[in-house]
Amino acid sequence: MPYFSDELDICENYTRGQLCDLLNIPFNADIVRGVYKPQNYSTIMFFSTINNWAGYFNRKISDTEFLYSANSQDLDLEITQHQFTRKELVLFVRIDQETGFYYFGRCNYTREHNLPNSRFPLYCLELLDTKFSNVRGVEIPDLSN
Numbered sequence: 538m539p540y541f542s543d544e545l546d547i548c549e550n551y552t553r554g555q556l557c558d559l560l561n562i563p564f565n566a567d568i569v570r571g572v573y574k575p576q577n578y579s580t581i582m583f584f585s586t587i588n589n590w591a592g593y594f595n596r597k598i599s600d601t602e603f604l605y606s607a608n609s610q611d612l613d614l615e616i617t618q619h620q621f622t623r624k625e626l627v628l629f630v631r632i633d634q635e636t637g638f639y640y641f642g643r644c645n646y647t648r649e650h651n652l653p654n655s656r657f658p659l660y661c662l663e664l665l666d667t668k669f670s671n672v673r674g675v676e677i678p679d680l681s682n
Contacts, residue, residue, distance in 0.1 A: 540625045541580035542643050548672045550637040551629065553584075571608060574615070581616060581626050583644075583662065587678055588633040594655045595630070596680045600668045603628060603641075604650055604659040604680065612658055617646050628662060632675060639675045642666030 544559050545551070557564045560575050567573060571593070573582040583605055585595040593606035605628075607613070619626055626646060629638035643665045650659040669677045 538577065538579040541575060541578040541582070542625055542627050542666075545627070545640050545642075547640060547642045547667050548674075549640050550674065551640060552637045555637075556582075571605075572613070572616070579624050581619060581624050583626065583628045583660075584638060585628065585630045586633060587630065593657075594652065594659060597669050597677045598650075598661070598680045600670050601664045602647070603630075603644070603662045603664070603669075603677070604652075605662055606655060606659055607657040610657060612649060612660065616660060617649075619646060626662065628664070630675060630677060636675075639672055641669070641672060 553568050554564055557568060562575065571584050573584065585605055587595055595605055597603050615622065615624065616626065626644045628641040628644050630641060631638045641664055644662040645665060646660055647663045648661045650661045652659065
């Protein structure tokens with residue numbers, strides 16, 4: 538299966554509707570979730586909203602590492618084992634519900650991260666194609682914020 542990252546441009550801002558058009562799928566509830574796994578691609582898409590109402594914790598911890606909150610007590614094995622199953626992980630981040638998602642490119646899951654104030658464990662994702670400082674238009678909060 539192809540990788541979806543081949544059809545995207547780093548630093549571009551995309552709405553979920555635009556991504557549905559690129560994926561050639563109808564807009565549905567599945568793509569509105571934080572993690573989306575399109576059927577026709579070997580891709581797992583992370584959608585992160587920094588200022589979210591659900592209390593998920595999403596922050597950068599360096600210029601190339603991002604913490605993404607799981608939505609349960611268990612991490613998804615398809616994500617943690619993505620390198621063995623040849624699935625790519627791609628990261629989209631927006632500040633709030635009023636903005637589109639900036640595309641930060643492919644990333645690797647590196648480790649589980651736990652914080653005392655987080656409801657769920659965190660995926661530590663390492664950017665492969667860019668750095669946060671290279672993407673203009675969105676400031677990604679640091680862990681210290």
